[in-house]
Amino acid sequence: MSENTQNRRHHDMGGLPAGPVEGPIDGGDHEPDLWEKRVDAMMVCLGNSARDGKRLITIDQIRRAIEDLPPDAYDTMSYYARWVHALSTILAERGVFTPDELAAKLAEVEARAAPEAGPEARG
Amino acid sequence: MSRFSPGDKVRVLADFARPGHVRTPWYCRGKTGVVERVCGEFRNPETLAYAKDGLPSLPLYRVRFAQRALWPDYRGGADDAVEIEIYEPWLTPGED
Numbered sequence: 001m002s003e004n005t006q007n008r009r010h011h012d013m014g015g016l017p018a019g020p021v022e023g024p025i026d027g028g029d030h031e032p033d034l035w036e037k038r039v040d041a042m043m044v045c046l047g048n049s050a051r052d053g054k055r056l057i058t059i060d061q062i063r064r065a066i067e068d069l070p071p072d073a074y075d076t077m078s079y080y081a082r083w084v085h086a087l088s089t090i091l092a093e094r095g096v097f098t099p100d101e102l103a104a105k106l107a108e109v110e111a112r113a114a115p116e117a118g119p120e121a122r123g
Numbered sequence: 124m125s126r127f128s129p130g131d132k133v134r135v136l137a138d139f140a141r142p143g144h145v146r147t148p149w150y151c152r153g154k155t156g157v158v159e160r161v162c163g164e165f166r167n168p169e170t171l172a173y174a175k176d177g178l179p180s181l182p183l184y185r186v187r188f189a190q191r192a193l194w195p196d197y198r199g200g201a202d203d204a205v206e207i208e209i210y211e212p213w214l215t216p217g218e219d
Contacts, residue, residue: 008149015149054174060168063144063172064173
């Protein structure tokens with residue numbers, strides 16, 4: 001039987017050694033932040049929306065977009081941060097907005113939020 | 124129409140060169156298991172992932188693998204098994 005040692009993508013880590021595990025595993029359970037709830041709601045709404053006769057967002061596309069993240073990003077981004085990445089990637093692919101329009105909107109929001117602490121600055 | 128039936132030995136392709144999103148875990152590739160059931164036909168998630176229509180639909184099988192066949196150093200019971208749902212293009216007839 002041939003052994004498969006190639007074509008393993010980073011996310012496909014079932015069966016790999018876990019490495020040292022110290023103390024209880026942090027499952028990441030927490031009360032979702034407002035932005036996380038909004039991302040969740042947006043995903044549901046977009047999943048029920050269609051463009052050109054096709055659903056805007058499907059679970060298969062979301063998985064593909066998340067699996068395409070570089071390993072460093074895959075390991076360090078939070079659950080909903082990965083969803084945001086998937087949503088923005090897929091919506092740009094589907095022509096809902098252009099990357100330039102997304103960048104302009106992000107800059108606008110950043111400027112508006114600048115005087116106060118953003119989500120990263122909270123304890 | 125499905126190519127395999129419950130009880131058939133099947134081997135998972137090890138070198139199915141397909142870039143991007145695939146639905147067959149790395150750890151079972153190249154391994155031999157037994158068809159536990161035919162789940163039906165479903166649109167292909169490996170093309171649905173790229174906003175295609177996923178057609179033609181593909182037979183999906185639940186394949187049972189002995190844990191000892193998957194992990195050379197497995198120290199659990201000889202009857203321990205794992206079942207994985209695998210689409211037909213990933214499977215070839217297993218050796219008897």
